[in-house]
Amino acid sequence: MRVLAVGAHPDDLEILCAGTLARYVAQGHDVIMAHASRGDKGHGEIPHPEVGETRDREAEAAADVIGAESMSLGFLDGEIYVNDDSMRRVVDMIRVAKPDLIITHHPDDYHGDHSALTKLVLDASFLATVPYYVTSEPAHPVTPPVYFMDTLAGIDFTPTDYVDITEMLELKKEAMAQHDSQITWLRDHHATDILDYIETIARFRGLQCGAQYAEGFQQMRAWGRMSPERLLP
């Protein structure tokens, strides 16, 4: 199976679903970790023009830890909007990645980039299958099932599905640790120790499902997107 995980910023997937992605890789599936925006405003000390490049590199290093391929869509941080140009860019990402399954943000997550990206991904993952929606890439034949990953801090999110990530927790934290710029930015700007946060949320989701550590998901419930089989690892 080809699994495409799409986050709005370069560290979202590491925070919200990297343990699950590592389990897919361990089972022999191909995983693509895509970040839509370069996260170029996510720092206060690195000179602004360098932040996007720094964070692209950090995302590539994190994907290496997970054993996934890294992909960047090149949007500007805080400037993901639902419009024709954005839709074509996301359709092309899907046509290149050729996913059998997509993981992305919950539609109501806290950041405007997150919710805009989800709207783009849901519409684009259908349009990508339509040959007469013409872009530079050929149509992808699969309308993939979609799983929404947890919201930040799990707010207003009740998982329908859990993945036991007990054996992958250290790998998930190691992937997050590649985002040096965000360890300091989140500490200074958000008063958050992100590695402690990751472990705490994983333990909380674990308590809900009887695992030591877990990640929670919701399946997108819509015609053409359901499967009789469990698709999460």
Ligand SMILES: [Zn+2]
């Ligand atoms: Zn984000």
